[in-house]
Amino acid sequence: MKKKPLEKLENDNFRPIGNKLLSWYGKNARDLPFRQTKDPYKIWICEIVFQQTRISQGLNHYNNFIKRFPDVKTLAEAEENEVLLYWKGLGYYSRAINIHKASQQIMNEYHGTFPSEYEEILKLKGVGKYTAAAVSSICFGARMPAVDGNFYRVLSRIFADDFDISSSKAFSYFSQLAELILPDNVGDFNQAMMDLGSEICKPKNPVCGECPVNDDCLAFSLEKTSDYPVKTKKVKTEDLALKYYFVHRNGQFLIQQRKDDFIWKKLFEFPPAISSDLEPFIRNVKTITHKLTHKNLTIEISNVEVLSEAAWDSFIAQNQYIITNFEDSHDKSFPKPLENYIQNSLKD
């Protein structure tokens, strides 16, 4: 199938498509908490939470986060570990670290007032072109498409365009394509594209019968929606083995905080090694498998119940681990498999 070059498309009028989407959104917009506000702080938080994250997965996190950190100042004054705690289980933990840094950026460099210009919003930690466009269009009326995975999918189908969305030029290309259909109310249009992509123009089994622009969709008329978007880049999955020791005595156990250079940035974990004098106290070894997007983890956790107070004190003295217990560990953010392990240990 021949792709029509972008230059040719610019001679046609595709503006009605954007207006149809806007009209559809007026009747079918999802009722979400961040839809009833134009507070740039809340819109910003919601954009970060829902990066690479489905609404159903992140909605509770968003609500809890806003309840605890209702504004920039509250967030900026909080401890990083508490921000991470509210991110527990969401994944991509650098988002939480960056969101916290950005709040301090806003306090220090913008006197606590959220910047209103795209170029300034873009300077915030963790804010890229997509998020800057989304916040500035929704909250400040900027005329910019918030080009994300939904835009790639919807636009590639409407124009039956085989431009490779895994290419580094995809953002620029689909931004130009979006300009062709951009209506006046860009903030609502951007949100309309998100809802359409999530509810109608889904990656698999799109509900084209209910689509407001199916008359305008070339892929639909060709019955080729499953051919778009085109993505050539392959994702390879690697195996990774981790080893931990759950060292405990009288309901207390040892943890430490990870660095921010690998997976699970700054989350808490068990000791990865023990001294040989603790080996007699190993009760059992459990192997957990855990799938990440690009990794298959095998985590071996040795349950070490330290029956000797001297050995316990000695191990603590030699290392710089944090002593916690089941109750206090609720205040810390653990990787999902370790969180599950702690919960299961509690039942025993």
Next chain:
DNA sequence: AACGCGGGGCA
């Protein structure tokens, strides 16, 4: 320009 980064849902 390419790669790493979580966790969950779906076919």
Next chain:
DNA sequence: TGCCCAGCGTT
């Protein structure tokens, strides 16, 4: 089992 999701920072 592989792919996708309101992307971004690093190298």
